[in-house]
Amino acid sequence: GESVGLHLPTLSVQEGDNSIINCAYSNSASDYFIWYKQESGKGPQFIIDIRSNMDKRQGQRVTVLLNKTVKHLSLQIAATQPGDSAVYFCAENMSSGGSNYKLTFGKGTLLTVNP
Amino acid sequence: GAVVSQHPSRVICKSGTSVKIECRSLDFQATTMFWYRQFPKQSLMLMATSNEGSKATYEQGVEKDKFLINHASLTLSTLTVTSAHPEDSSFYICSAQKGTSGRSSYEQYFGPGTRLTVT
Numbered sequence: 001g002e003s004v005g006l007h008l009p010t011l012s013v014q015e016g017d018n019s020i021i022n023c024a025y026s027n028s029a030s031d032y033f034i035w036y037k038q039e040s041g042k043g044p045q046f047i048i049d050i051r052s053n054m055d056k057r058q059g060q061r062v063t064v065l066l067n068k069t070v071k072h073l074s075l076q077i078a079a080t081q082p083g084d085s086a087v088y089f090c091a092e093n094m095s096s097g098g099s100n101y102k103l104t105f106g107k108g109t110l111l112t113v114n115p
Numbered sequence: 116g117a118v119v120s121q122h123p124s125r126v127i128c129k130s131g132t133s134v135k136i137e138c139r140s141l142d143f144q145a146t147t148m149f150w151y152r153q154f155p156k157q158s159l160m161l162m163a164t165s166n167e168g169s170k171a172t173y174e175q176g177v178e179k180d181k182f183l184i185n186h187a188s189l190t191l192s193t194l195t196v197t198s199a200h201p202e203d204s205s206f207y208i209c210s211a212q213k214g215t216s217g218r219s220s221y222e223q224y225f226g227p228g229t230r231l232t233v234t
Contacts, residue, residue, distance in 0.1 A: 016160045036225075041206075041208075041228070042223035042227055042228060043119075043121075043208050043226050043227045043228045044159065044208070044224075045225070046222075046224075059202070089158060089159070092207070094174070096164065100147070100164065102149070102161055102164060102173075103149075103161065103223060105158045105159045105160075106158060107157075107158050108157075108158050
């Protein structure tokens with residue numbers, strides 16, 4: 001079936017290093033992708049998004065790359081800080097009929113930043 | 116801003132009882148709200164889409180008679196877990212969609228979640 005998955009369930013980095021979190025998706029019809037950060041016991045927090053007509057988008061310390069050829073999405077975090085420690089989810093936005101959309105979340109990657 | 120609140124943040128109930136969780140969009144109106152469930156160390160799974168003034172749309176495998184959703188106003192949706200059982204213990208998260216057209220129809224703003232424990 002259609003799904004969004006992640007290559008790496010856990011990632012441990014040193015403070016100051018760059019982090020790369022990967023995501024594979026299988027629905028070629030998805031036209032919008034979002035990365036969320038979720039801290040323990042809290043709801044998801046929007047980080048960055050990208051439309052399917054783009055291959056790169058940059059934010060503050062974060063960059064999302066989209067490779068539609070291989071259906072791959074990545075989140076790059078520059079100069080990773082201890083406060084970046086959390087679970088990161090990719091999500092794809094799919095039409096659920098008419099003008100309605102719904103999000104399908106990937107499995108999540110736990111990022112641990114060591115001081 | 117786009118702030119979404121949930122109440123309660125934590126609830127413990129006895130098996131067989133019902134629990135109501137509220138989701139409110141505090142500074143915007145939301146025609147559409149979503150309810151997710153998240154088990155420990157797992158991803159968010161969409162349970163249902165709640166549209167103001169109409170019946171909710173449930174995902175496959177979600178019992179509509181067990182998880183009652185009411186979206187009575189543009190700022191409030193409620194999820195009632197009826198006859199709760201220990202296996203219903205989970206983290207329930209709602210989100211609200213800010214717009215109804217264009218780019219804003221994609222944007223979901225998430226609440227802080229409600230931890231339900233059924234004993």
